[in-house]
Amino acid sequence: MKKHTVIVVDDQRSVRSMIKRWIESDPNWEVVGEASNPFEARDQIIEKQPDVMTLDVHMPEMDGIEFLKKLLPQHPMPVIMFSSSTTEGTSITLEALDAGAFDYVTKPSGTPESLIEAKEDLLSKLNASLAYDVSVFHNSKKGLQTNNVKSKKDITFKSKVILIGSSTGGTTALRKLLDDVDDSFPPILVAQHMPENFTALFAGRLNAELNTKVIEAKDKQLLENGIVYIAPGNFHLEVQKINNELYTKITQTDKVNGHRPSVDVLFNSVVNCGMGKQSLAIILTGMGNDGAKGLLNLKNNGCLTIGQNKETCVVYGMPKVAFEIGAVMFQLPLEQITDKVKELGSK
The missing domain is CATH 3.40.50.180 (Methylesterase CheB, C-terminal domain)
Structure with a gap:
C-alpha cells in the first residue's frame, strides 16, 4: 500500500529528526523531505508533492504566516504547525490557523509524558488531515450570506x-x-x-x-x-x-x-x-x-x-x-x- 507523505520544516535538525522518527513509527506514513526554512520548503514541496507538511511556528528568513499565505493558494495542502506554549507562540499559532493551517501540535516540554503526548497528537492529526478538503477553509473565509430570519x-x-x-x-x-x-x-x-x-x-x-x-x-x-x-x-x-x-x-x-x-x-x-x-x-x-x-x-x-x-x-x-x-x-x-x-x- 502506498504510504502517505510528509515534509518536515523546522530550523533545528534535532527537532526534524525527532518528528521524522515519530511520523515513521506509523507504517502508513513516510517523511519524503526536510527543510530548515521556507525557501528550502518551497523547493521540496515542488519536487516531492507531499500530502502534508509540518511547520515550525518560528521560521527564519520568512515569517511563517507570510509563508502560509503565499504557499497555500499555489500548493493547497494540510499544514500542521508545531507551536510553543508561550504567549508569542500561541499568538502566531492562532494567526497560522487564520491563514489556513489545518491544526497544531504543542511542542513537548521535554518530560517523557509530554513527548508521548505530542507524538500521539501529531499522528492523530496527520491521520485526520487525510480527510481535509482545503477548499472548505477557503470557502469559509469568503463573506457569508445570511438570511436574516429576524432582526x-x-x-x-x-x-x-x-x-x-x-x-x-x-x-x-x-x-x-x-x-x-x-x-x-x-x-x-x-x-x-x-x-x-x-x-x-x-x-x-x-x-x-x-x-x-x-x-x-x-x-x-x-x-x-x-x-x-x-x-x-x-x-x-x-x-x-x-x-x-x-x-x-x-x-x-x-x-x-x-x-x-x-x-x-x-x-x-x-x-x-x-x-x-x-x-x-x-x-x-x-x-x-x-x-x-x-x-x-x-x-x-x-x-x-x-x-x-x-x-x-x-x-x-x-x-x-x-x-x-x-x-x-x-x-x-x-x-x-x-x-x-x-x-x-x-x-
Missing part, C-alpha cells in the same frame, strides 16, 4: 443557554458562527479543544473582532445574556444552578474522551441541572467523538440540537458521530446555523 428587535429567546462544542477547524468556524451574535442572545458556552494558554488569547481575539463580549470562563460566574464563555484550556466547563440562577463551574477532573475541556462534560452538565428543555446545543467541526453522547443526552431531555454538515466541516468527525447516533435534529452548513438558532430560539 434583533424581533427576537426574544426562550432558550436560557446556548452550548457549542468544537475541535479541529473550530477556531475559524466559531468566528463565523458568532459573527451575528449580540446582546439579545442568551449566554453562550463553548468547549473548544485547546491547551492552556491558548484559550485566553483566543477569547481575547474573538472579543476584539466580534460584536459580542467573549471571555475565558472562570469559576462561579453568573451567566449573562450576550456573553460568550470559552472553556479554559486543561479545565472542564460546566453549567451549575445556584439559588435558581445559572453559573459556570470550572473543574479539573479526569479527561473525558481524551479531552479537557470536554464537550460531553459541558453538554451533560446542562441535563444534570435540569435545563435540557431550556437549552440549544450545537456541535461543530472536529475529529473524534467528543460531544456526540452528550448531545444525544440533551436531545433526549428536550434540547434543540444542531450539527454542522460534512461539506462545511474541516473534519467531519464529531458532528458525523452525533448525526449517526441520532443526536442531531438539524444538520446544516455553517453559514446557516446562526439563522437557525434565531429561528428556533425565538419560537
